Amino acid sequence: MLSVTVRKQRGPFALQAAFAAPTPGVTALFGRSGSGKSTLIDIICGLLAPDEGEVRLNETVLTDTQRGTNIPVERRRIGCVFQDARLFPHLTVMGNLRYGATRAAGAPPVIGFEEVVALLGLDALLERRPRTLSGGERQRVALGRALLSQPRLLLLDEPLASIDAARRQEVLPYLEALRDRLSIPMVYVSHEFEEVLRLATHLVLLDAGRVIAAGSVAEVSLRPELRAIVGPDLVGAVLEGVVTAVNGTAGFADLAIGSGVLRLAVRDVAAGAQVRVQLLARDVILATQEIGGLSVRNALAGRIAEIAPDQEDSVLVRIDVGGPIVLARITRAAQAALRLHTGQPVWALVKSVSLRGHTFRAPRNPGPPSHSPS
Amino acid sequence: MDGILSPAELEALRLSLEVAARSVLFSLPVAVLLAWVLTRARFFGRMLLDAFVHLPLVLPPVAVGYALLLLFGTRTPVGGWLRTHTGIVLPFTTAGAALATAVMSFPLLVRAIRLALENVDPGLEAAARTLGARPLDRFFSVTLPLMLPGILAGAVTAFAAGLGEFGAVITFAANVPGVTRTLPLALYTAMQSPGGEREALHLALLSFLLGLLGLLAAEWLTRRVRRLVGR
Numbered sequence: 173m174l175s176v177t178v179r180k181q182r183g184p185f186a187l188q189a190a191f192a193a194p195t196p197g198v199t200a201l202f203g204r205s206g207s208g209k210s211t212l213i214d215i216i217c218g219l220l221a222p223d224e225g226e227v228r229l230n231e232t233v234l235t236d237t238q239r240g241t242n243i244p245v246e247r248r249r250i251g252c253v254f255q256d257a258r259l260f261p262h263l264t265v266m267g268n269l270r271y272g273a274t275r276a277a278g279a280p281p282v283i284g285f286e287e288v289v290a291l292l293g294l295d296a297l298l299e300r301r302p303r304t305l306s307g308g309e310r311q312r313v314a315l316g317r318a319l320l321s322q323p324r325l326l327l328l329d330e331p332l333a334s335i336d337a338a339r340r341q342e343v344l345p346y347l348e349a350l351r352d353r354l355s356i357p358m359v360y361v362s363h364e365f366e367e368v369l370r371l372a373t374h375l376v377l378l379d380a381g382r383v384i385a386a387g388s389v390a391e392v393s394l395r396p397e398l399r400a401i402v403g404p405d406l407v408g409a410v411l412e413g414v415v416t417a418v419n420g421t422a423g424f425a426d427l428a429i430g431s432g433v434l435r436l437a438v439r440d441v442a443a444g445a446q447v448r449v450q451l452l453a454r455d456v457i458l459a460t461q462e463i464g465g466l467s468v469r470n471a472l473a474g475r476i477a478e479i480a481p482d483q484e485d486s487v488l489v490r491i492d493v494g495g496p497i498v499l500a501r502i503t504r505a506a507q508a509a510l511r512l513h514t515g516q517p518v519w520a521l522v523k524s525v526s527l528r529g530h531t532f533r534a535p536r537n538p539g540p541p542s543h544s545p546s
Numbered sequence: 547m548d549g550i551l552s553p554a555e556l557e558a559l560r561l562s563l564e565v566a567a568r569s570v571l572f573s574l575p576v577a578v579l580l581a582w583v584l585t586r587a588r589f590f591g592r593m594l595l596d597a598f599v600h601l602p603l604v605l606p607p608v609a610v611g612y613a614l615l616l617l618f619g620t621r622t623p624v625g626g627w628l629r630t631h632t633g634i635v636l637p638f639t640t641a642g643a644a645l646a647t648a649v650m651s652f653p654l655l656v657r658a659i660r661l662a663l664e665n666v667d668p669g670l671e672a673a674a675r676t677l678g679a680r681p682l683d684r685f686f687s688v689t690l691p692l693m694l695p696g697i698l699a700g701a702v703t704a705f706a707a708g709l710g711e712f713g714a715v716i717t718f719a720a721n722v723p724g725v726t727r728t729l730p731l732a733l734y735t736a737m738q739s740p741g742g743e744r745e746a747l748h749l750a751l752l753s754f755l756l757g758l759l760g761l762l763a764a765e766w767l768t769r770r771v772r773r774l775v776g777r
Contacts, residue, residue, distance in 0.1 A: 245675040258673040260776035262691045271687070275678035297681055417767045 174325060174357065175201070178215055178225030178235075187211050187381040193229065193374055195325070200368040200389075201377035202361075203401055209361040212378070213329045216359065217252050218245035229325055249279055251318030251326045251356075255333050257310040259302035265313050266298045272321030279322040282356060288316045292346050307335040308342025319356070326358045332367060349370055351499045365402050369408070369410065369450055377401060383420065391486035393450065394490070394497055398482065408452035409499045424469075424524060431494030431498060432472040435524045451490060456500035457521040462508055469524040472498060476516045479507065491520050555748055557724055558732035561640070562756075565715070565728055566708030570701050573652050574613075576660020578697065581659035602714075603653045607738070611646055611717025612652035618642070618718075638719055643726040648715040651704040658703060691775055699768040706760025710753055729753050 178192040187208040193199035201209045214220035216227055218234065218330050221242055229250075235242050260267050273285065289295055292312045300303040302310060309493070318326060329346075332340045344367070351358065351371060362368055368375060368389065377385040385397040391397060393410035408434040416433065417426040418441060425441050427434045427449065434449065441447060459528070462471065474493035482488040487507050491498045498520045502512075551559070556753045584596055595735040618625040628634045636642035666689055674684045712730040712774050720737060733749040736742035 217676055219675070245672075246678050246680050248676075249678070250676065252673070252675065252676040254669065256669065258667075258669050260670060260673075260688060270678035271674070271679075275683075523559065 173227075173230060174216070174217065174359065175226070175228045176212065176216060178212070178222035178227065180211060180220070180222045180225075182211065185211075185381060187504040189378065189381065189383045190369055191376045191383050191386050193357070193359060193376070196355045198351050198358045198360055198371050199374040199376060200360045200362055200372035201376050201378055202365070202368050204363055207378040207379040208365075209378055210329055211381075212357070213252075213327050213361055216325075217250045217327055218243065218248050228285075232324075246266070249276070249322065250289070251321050251323030251354060253311065253314045253326070253328045253331045254317050257302075257307075257314040257334075259310055259313055259317070259403065260303075261302050263302075264298065265300050265302070265305070268302065268313055268317050269294070269298075269320055269472070272317050276320070276322040282322045283319050283354065285320065288319050292316045292351060306339060306342065308339040311343050312394065315343075315350070319350075319354075323356060327355050328358060329361045330361050330363070330465065332362075332364070344370060365406055368502065369448065390496070394499065396488075404501075405454060406452065407488070407499060407501070409451045409497055410448060410450045411496050411498070412448045415441050415443050415447055418443050429469050429472065429493060430496045431472070432474075434472065434522070435469045437524050451520075453482075453497055453499040453501040453520055455522060456498060458491075458500050458502055458510070459507075459519040459521055460512075460516070462536045466521070467523075470520075470522040470523045471534055472520045472522075474498065474518060474520060475513060476514050476518055478514060479512060491518055493520065551752075552745065552747065554723070555732065555745065555752070557697055558729050558749065559752060561643075561724070562709045562728040562730075565640060565647050565711075565726075566641045566705045567607055568641070569648035569651060569708045569711075570655075570705045572644060573648040573655055573704070574697075576654040577652060577659055577700070578693075581656050581663055582685075584656070585660050585663045600653045602650050607711070608717045609648060609714025611714035611719075614642075614649065614714070614718040618645070620643060636718075638722060638726065640719075640725055643707050643715045643719040643728065645709040646718040647711040650711050650714050651707045654707055655700045655704045656767070658700025659697055661695065662693040662700070665696065666692045694775060695768045695772040698771055699764045702760060702764035703765055706757055706764070709756050709760070729756075736737055 173195055173347070174193040178187065180187040189212060191206060201212060203209055208343045211220065215222050215235070222235060222237060224237050225235070226233070233241050234248055260271065263271065269285070292315060294312060294316055297305065297309060297313065305313065315331070331385070335343065348370065358432055361369055370387050375387065375389045376383055377392060377397055380398060385392050385395045390412055393408065399407045411429050413427040413429045413434070415425050416428050419425070420439065423437060423439050425436045425438050427436055427447055436449065438445070472493040474491040475490055477492040477497060478490040480488045480490070482501055486501050486503050487501060489500045489512065491500060500520055580599060584592065584599070587665055615637060616622065618628070620626060620629055620635060625636065628636070634641065636645055649739060670688055670692070671684055672687045678689060710730050712734070715728060716728060721727050721731045727735065729749055729752065733746055733753065736746040736749060
């Protein structure tokens with residue numbers, strides 16, 4: 173468990189944040205720019221001292237202003253991957269990778285050189301200079317360098333922010349592989365919900381220097397606070413389920429969600445894989461009875477758990493689909509016409525193409541035992 | 547060169563090179579340290595130290611040479627102590643000429659190194675910290691290599707400037723043939739002696755050539771090393 177309770181004043185900006193991140197696991201610090209994410213990261217790794225508070229990783233007190241404890245950065249064994257990679261320009265990729273490794277000689281080994289090179293696909297880059305690398309390659313090297321310093325915790329400060337969207341695919345799959353293969357806990361800073369959806373197990377929402385919500389990604393996806401950060405269009409329940417059937421030729425897979433089944437338009441998943449999807453509230457249609465004759469492939473039966481105000485002309489309906497909750501945004505006019513009320517049985521309809529599936533963990537994982545998504 | 551330069555001219559050239567080289571070797575480590583202190587450390591009197599380091603730029607070189615005499619003259623406490631305890635005598639010696647030259651070109655050197663240090667991304671040093679590098683380790687493994695282009699350029703410029711130092715050298719180390727009579731001193735002497743026009747012209751041209759070579763070398767070296775450290 174990483175627990176952070178800190179206060180820091182930086183000019184007009186006041187950070188006053190407290191959260192706990194389960195270890196192992198990937199905790200996303202999510203918020204708009206200027207919400208205090210990077211300040212928190214700097215405090216956790218020790219580059220910045222809080223005015224007041226405590227940072228504790230498992231049994232180790234890293235910072236405690238009351239007791240006057242503050243372990244210097246270089247002795248914390250916390251790996252950092254910065255937005256701008258910060259590779260040493262005067263060293264080759266190999267030199268960069270070795271930099272942290274040689275200085276971590278006494279630390280309990282977490283991962284070996286060969287493993288890092290294989291896991292991050294660095295073999296062809298070892299003799300290269302940082303300035304000859306693409307943005308994605310740079311971040312992979314930075315990741316490898318941080319891992320080889322044998323960290324107890326890995327902090328990733330928007331590692332994809334300075335890479336253009338197309339090149340992010342050069343890094344994201346590697347991050348997923350790290351999460352699934354290693355047991356190093358990670359804190360991942362991002363302002364892209366897509367990244368959170370793909371990587372995080374746990375989510376901490378930050379706004380104006382304060383934690384406004386925290387919990388598992390699925391839990392926080394239902395919280396109204398999220399809308400303030402991602403905007404109304406990206407509001408939607410995150411659901412996690414196991415792939416029960418795959419049809420490779422037709423390009424779909426069936427995902428068990430609560431008491432129902434969602435059909436996903438994905439090709440590269442195997443039966444048994446854990447998959448996470450987000451059903452955007454604006455894409456969910458409500459029906460008060462089961463209907464046929466529709467091109468919609470997905471109909472999840474459930475009951476209305478709550479109807480909450482959303483925007484001026486719409487409401488957000490929470491539908492309990494046998495455990496998990498699905499969010500649907502409907503107009504107030506439709507709410508009135510259908511006379512929707514709490515407890516009412518309804519069907520949530522979603523087009524299968526509107527699902528963006530993310531393999532969260534592959535079945536029969538050959539790597540060392542790691543965490544299971546919460 | 548034997549045909550072109552007389553033995554006395556060659557001697558002056560050799561001395562100039564020696565004095566300039568020794569002056570840079572003396573002052574380089576001190577300049578790196580001072581540049582670091584002036585850039586990174588925050589302490590009372592930093593502005594004063596900064597001004598003091600830059601003083602030789604604005605003082606008459608003769609005044610600097612005179613101040614050195616007052617400080618290191620063999621009858622002074624410091625000079626006397628140096629002579630009895632280390633055997634080092636500075637006035638009227640090649641070492642003294644090198645010291646006077648070092649003091650004069652010191653501001654140049656410190657400025658170049660400071661500029662190099664200011665250009666080192668503190669983010670890289672922070673990254674080194676997170677990778678377990680302690681302060682000295684960090685300085686030698688990250689900061690210094692990244693400063694190298696600036697340090698070398700500063701050193702070559704200071705060397706080139708040191709070849710021509712006149713006022714401070716002649717005041718502190720005098721004009722002793724074969725000991726402290728460097729190029730500019732030899733040039734001055736030639737101009738003062740009847741029939742020395744040819745020699746003076748030789749020495750002036752030589753100084754011009756050396757200065758040009760030095761500046762070109764500084765530029766070339768900077769580019770080359772910058773590429774080497776990947777910037």
